[in-house]
Amino acid sequence: MIDTPLVSGIHDKAAKKIGWRRANMVRTLLSEVFRYNIPKGLIEVNYAKDVIPKRRPRDRAYANRPWNIEERDIVLPRAKPHVHVALALMMNTGLDPTDALKLRKDQIDEDTIWGVRGKTGEEVAIPISPTLQAALDLFPDHEAETVLASSRGEAWTYNGFSTVWHRFKIKLEDEGLIAPDLTLKGMRHTVATTLREAGLDERRIADLLGQKTPSMARHYSRSANLAEKNRETMATLEKEKERRAKIVKPSLKSVKPDQSEDQK
Known part of the structure; x- marks a missing residue:
């Protein structure tokens, strides 16, 4: 007989065997199965609904x-x-x-990036900061339709860039220059954290990161006000990064980016 205690027991066993995160995924899957079958008369109650999700262990980074x-x-x-x-x-x-690797050249209109966040389908309008513009200006021209490209002038695949990044990161780790837990997705968290610590509210940060409820029917014209608001948000990010840079004593001499070829 299926009931909530049974599902809770399955949840507990899954947590011990495959970890808290996957156990919660099992709970969610069961909940969706139950929810789908209630209207069909195959089951009367969502027995997973009242099962409490597992929390992240406090000692887990x-x-x-x-x-x-x-x-x-x-x-x-x-x-x-x-x-x-x-x-x-x-x-x-x-x-x-x-999203960065898939960004196309035609999604940049003068000083603004127009796009849709792949994960949520939410439209984003991101002003290009002077720091980013400087980096883009130094990047050699290439034939790929994407803004970014490998040393061969071809659009990056996610796996291709991840491989290059991993090799580069491991080299820095071996030299003792960075900690081993640095990730590409961490840069997205960096932007959000920096803006939050600078005093911006979560809604404005979410607007910049494309974290609102998806609405695929929107057109770029409707995002004009969003782009202007995000311009102020980006200005705050730039000022906060400059402020932080000034209070950190430089420990390394400035060097130009390595001009050698990378492998995709």
């Missing part, structure tokens, strides 16, 4: 932590040009790595 200024100043100057511009794009927009 959060994935994709924000980068600090020292890490930014270590990584960017040492990155090869095709990696450098990709990191600069993610770091100065809060774009998810997948």
